[in-house]
Amino acid sequence: MRTKHLILILIGVIFATIVFIAVGPAGEPNDSFKNIVVQTHQQLKEFQENLRVGLERKKLEIDAKYLVLLGFTASKDGSPQQQQKELQQNHQQLPQTDLPAPATKAELELSDLRRQHAQEAGANAQQTDDQEREKEMGQHRRITTPYNGTKSNFTIVTYVQEGQAPSAILLAQNIAVKLPGEHLLIYDLGVSEEQLKALNAYCNISRCAVITYDLSEFPSFVADQRTHAYRPIVIKDALLRARSVLFVENYMRMRGGYHELQELQSRGMVAGVLGWNTATAVSSLTHPKMFDFFESDAEDFIFLRMVDLDVVFFVDNLFVTEKIMLPWLKCCLTQECIDPIGAQSNGCKFNKKPLYRYSGCHGYDASAFNIVLGLTWRWDYSKYSLPSDDAKNMFYKETLEQATRILESRRRNSSETSDHPFTED
Template sequence: MFSRNNSNISFRTSIISNCTYSLSVGIKVDEFCYSMSRQSEINGHRTLKTYSVSDSYGRFGVHNSLSCWEDNKFRETFEENLQFIHMYPYGDSIPYIQELGLTGPFMESSAIKIPVFVTAASSNHFLEVQAQIKNLHNIVYPNYINLKFIFYDIGLSETEKEMVKKHCRCEYRSFPFEKFPEHVKFLNGYTFKPLIAQIVLNEYGFMLWMDASVRFLTGKLDNLFQMAVKDGVKLILGGLGVGYRTDPLTFKYLGEDPCLYADKNEIEASFILLYRNHFTIETIMRPWVSCALTSGCMYFPGSQKRISCYNQKGLGFCHRFDQSIMSIILWRLYHANFGKVLIPGIFFDIQKENTSRYFESLEKKSSATVV
């Protein structure tokens, strides 16, 4: 592991070794990695452990395995893993991080008890987000009269914009793509999500991000909000291991070892509660946002073609962008106590096929009332 200083900011690069990969995605593994593995096997000093992925449909095939040395481990103490994250490269984010409130001082939001709700949508999710807004109006709004809800437009038509402004009962915002690097405009790279989260967190101190597919099952959320204030971040677990659903280029950029994440389930970035304090901003948001702003970390040319995790095989057989990076950060921090950041109980559901023409129905009701 090596480090260098530039303008008082630390950067780190590292060689990932002590691992063997079973790959079927055409990525060449460093020869040093293979030679180390063979030498260690011959000497008999270490034991290989193979992780395999399968499901009830057998979609991933027999080649989907990752062999790692059993003594590959995270750093021993929380503080050491914290320092490891602080050494992630800043990349292309340096011109932006001060304006985004990522350089300090970091003020804790001690007076805020209810988060600002935030979502975003483009035209291809317009019916889906209408169903979400209907759900919010019916389930959540009755319990929180002064709820603040921000809607980010990331690609709506003019007609759709006007419908949101008229019926959403929210603050409409157009996402400022022009302020950020060119790659942020590629929506399938999901780099806009960490940026929106940080913008709102910097303004209000407490935010709840919802993908358009989120549907609340209850409007009584006080206990959930209290847990988020206490722990700084709350979310849910997703599916397969982070090592399989993250491109090897991302691990290489961060100086991380995919072997450490082979059996660590990814988190779901569809629903995230974030509370602003020094720790949350410096250790979670800064690396997440820095990666989003840097082409070659969260997003890189061609990566949008690898979002599908079906009918693929091998280590890094797909890439989950914002979700992958957040998973790496949180597993490194909380691998010994990951339950600390998980949401207990069921407060919401993910319903990607659930759509509605809610705004049209409101228009009809309004017209009928006028008549």
């Protein structure tokens, strides 16, 4: 807003100067006025240059070590021919008429990171030894290096933080009832030893696993629960472990079963990403300064429906890695992008007219996610999302208070079927 006012003032000064020269006394020297005009033009050019430099500084550039930790490396072959072959194979999975152009810059970055990844092999070996010693001492091993083992075909993924164990436990039970043949990964992002033991007690089957993930390797702001900058980190690590993942918040529950899941997977495999959109515009829940980092304008997103991150399906392919995950993570690992000055998560004013105006509430990682999706699919949200109020939506929310009450009731052996909807048809 201040920028627009300054431009208008400069234009007004230029216009007034020209008029004054035109109507001034004939024959009087006007060299001083000419100098004013020249200086004003020079100041305007300097101002425009400062604006250009300011925008250039808002490029998403992060430390390469974070990309290595997140598994952004080239193929094991490493040759350009193999990388190009993989890129073409993954592009064939999507409709060619809808597929955006390949991210050339991302490809170059990933190629450079391959060499750095090889250099860290020795350090990783030492780290593995340290982790084994910790395991022998009875300490829970914390994950700090990218997974490179055998991938599963499909995995359901969630995370848990301190105080959220009841929700995660009931989600594990919900999945065991509705989808007993599917794997569930629960990322521990800092729960107490007591809650971790309780969680492991309920997640003690071969198809359920708790992964204690170490966020301390990333910038400190990543662990902020307000920004949720850790969500894309969890999703990216899970995509190293499975060919496709269904990310769900631990407070979500399933009312459907395999039939609904198969429909979701079939639709999600086409786009690579599939979520549920809301009636709220992306521009309404995104701080204007975030758009600068993506070299975009808020006005382009006034009709783009916001996709929430309660439940999202992801496919592990180069298209998703380069076009979705890489720019999303770059923003979430850049504090000025994920958390612009003045951003807040409460005090929303949705009664502003028009409704797509910024509400005063910022969506942080969800806002960055939606900007990336909008730019990738040219603002056509039907390509990567379904309406959240659709009858086929197989998920619903259960608050932490409800989960705690239900869990305590079960522990007292006094629970009833009506206490928990997921056991009902």
